[in-house]
Amino acid sequence: MAEHFESCVTQNLSHHMAIGEQEARILSELEQAPSKVKKGHELWKAGTRPDQLYTLRSGWAYSYHSLGEDSIRVLDIFMPGDLMGIRDATLPHHYTTAAMLTDGVICPFPTSRLKGIFENHPNLAMGIHASAARQQAVITDRLINVLSNDARCRIAHFILEIYYRIKRVHGDLGSGFTLPLLQKHISLALGLTHVHVSRILKALHADHVIKKTRSEIEILDLTCLHQISNFDAEKFGDKMNPLLVDERG
Amino acid sequence: MAEHFESCVTQNLSHHMAIGEQEARILSELEQAPSKVKKGHELWKAGTRPDQLYTLRSGWAYSYHSLGEDSIRVLDIFMPGDLMGIRDATLPHHYTTAAMLTDGVICPFPTSRLKGIFENHPNLAMGIHASAARQQAVITDRLINVLSNDARCRIAHFILEIYYRIKRVHGDLGSGFTLPLLQKHISLALGLTHVHVSRILKALHADHVIKKTRSEIEILDLTCLHQISNFDAEKFGDKMNPLLVDERG
DNA sequence: CGTACCTTTGACGGCTGTCAAAGGAAGTGG
DNA sequence: CCACTTCCTTTGACAGCCGTCAAAGGTACG
Numbered sequence A, B: 001m002a003e004h005f006e007s008c009v010t011q012n013l014s015h016h017m018a019i020g021e022q023e024a025r026i027l028s029e030l031e032q033a034p035s036k037v038k039k040g041h042e043l044w045k046a047g048t049r050p051d052q053l054y055t056l057r058s059g060w061a062y063s064y065h066s067l068g069e070d071s072i073r074v075l076d077i078f079m080p081g082d083l084m085g086i087r088d089a090t091l092p093h094h095y096t097t098a099a100m101l102t103d104g105v106i107c108p109f110p111t112s113r114l115k116g117i118f119e120n121h122p123n124l125a126m127g128i129h130a131s132a133a134r135q136q137a138v139i140t141d142r143l144i145n146v147l148s149n150d151a152r153c154r155i156a157h158f159i160l161e162i163y164y165r166i167k168r169v170h171g172d173l174g175s176g177f178t179l180p181l182l183q184k185h186i187s188l189a190l191g192l193t194h195v196h197v198s199r200i201l202k203a204l205h206a207d208h209v210i211k212k213t214r215s216e217i218e219i220l221d222l223t224c225l226h227q228i229s230n231f232d233a234e235k236f237g238d239k240m241n242p243l244l245v246d247e248r249g
Numbered sequence C: 001c002g003t004a005c006c007t008t009t010g011a012c013g014g015c016t017g018t019c020a021a022a023g024g025a026a027g028t029g030g
Numbered sequence D: 001c002c003a004c005t006t007c008c009t010t011t012g013a014c015a016g017c018c019g020t021c022a023a024a025g026g027t028a029c030g
Helices: A008-013 A021-029 A113-120 A122-148 A151-170 A183-190 A194-206 A222-229 B008-013 B021-029 B113-120 B122-148 B151-170 B183-190 B194-206 B222-229
Strands: A035-037 A042-044 A052-058 A061-067 A071-078 A097-100 A104-110 A176-178 A210-212 A216-219 B035-037 B042-044 B052-058 B061-067 B071-078 B097-100 B104-110 B176-178 B210-212 B216-219
Touching: A008 A021, A008 A052, A008 A122, A021 A122, A061 B122, A071 A122, A071 A183, A071 B122, A113 A122, A113 B122, A122 A151, A122 A183, A122 B061, A122 B071, A122 B113, A122 B122, A151 A183, A151 A194, A151 A216, A151 A222, A183 A194, A194 A210, B008 B021, B008 B052, B008 B122, B021 B122, B071 B122, B071 B183, B113 B122, B122 B151, B122 B183, B151 B183, B151 B194, B151 B216, B151 B222, B183 B194, B194 B210
Parallel strands: none
Antiparallel strands: A035 A104, A042 A097, A052 A104, A061 A071, A061 A097, A176 A216, A210 A216, B035 B104, B042 B097, B052 B104, B061 B071, B061 B097, B176 B216, B210 B216
């Protein structure tokens, strides 16, 4: 809480591995230019060349893929500490569009500097690769969720995914916390209609499992939520494959 | 066809970027021990530590996630040239189990050597990262597919995904080709029942779009297949973000 | 204070899952 | 080469989850 010498990304990457002092300095350089952005601010557009990555220092953001004019699907939910844009960094064009869900602070840095990091800081390169792999794991997990579960289970699973991701960064939080996702966003992330999401949330409230309001959520019965979602919290561990970590740290 | 001096992975990675001679030598070392494996052979098990990566030299393989005893979901379909196991390489435990769909030849190499590659061959490290990102793109695309489309469209989309992946490696193939995926596998990859997959395949045949037999498939009307799936073939380009490629090559 | 957006509710229909059973195709052992 | 088993594919009847459409009530925001 007290120290802010650590950059946001350092905090993120150090979940996975030991970060040396020099490496921490490199990383903090990446966050030189924090800028305040407002809700709705667009970070990048689908089809453009990925020339900036961003770290999210405060606020929430999301990315989506558009099909046709009015039809989109939500892919990523970003929260403070997340590295935004690595998914597409190596591709010639962005697959998604990304925008802020709330007001917040972001720190951009040029994609081209990834090259230098890979050349001079293999340990960081591995960390970035690992962080990307972890973001992929979230998407993969959602694919499994959507492939396997009905609406009630999908929603329970999705909420727990977010709950544990917040918990990892914020430490233990109470049963209630901020969740600036509207029913619309949940439906677009899970392949449901907002009408049906409304029905399920209502039912989950009636069953004393969760209580979701416009911008917050309260988990009334965590155990029950687990039962409904058969969610495996262990997947979200931060540990790396020991075969790949540097022992000299 | 004629030259086999190039290793399988070299061929794969060189789709994305220029590979130097020395780097090619490093890569070919990775394929020192090709081994014949039979259909059904298990490459790795969920929950174990990822200590081997594999390149697939011939044959087909797949990975799946199991839920409960008899219930699984198919995640990856691997075909010759693919690097198998990078998804989980940085994680402490395999998320999936992987097995051969057909007889084939694989080349294992220890995960721990990734560390050396990241330390001494940044260009290769970037290539491996890019290759992983490309595999992620396939999964992400399937998530969008499953979130957005009905059964007929999902199946059309899935078939085109595989069609273009084969085409990229094998060059132009006729309208018919080997596809050792049973209706079971298709259903497990798309969140449908094998009964319903059977119904849709029958209908697509009746409409003269495709003709799928047990181990092969023939595309009767590619244009129509595209219309049904609204599949965007450009996503499967091999190019990298120009900001990250080494100009000295 | 008015407008736009979000949430809730109800009726209705369709896509797809479930169950069950029969017909083929592949693999195995004699 | 045949018999037998196992697994894959096909078909039909039926049910249910969830999408669609429509409208009203809430909540934020200018």
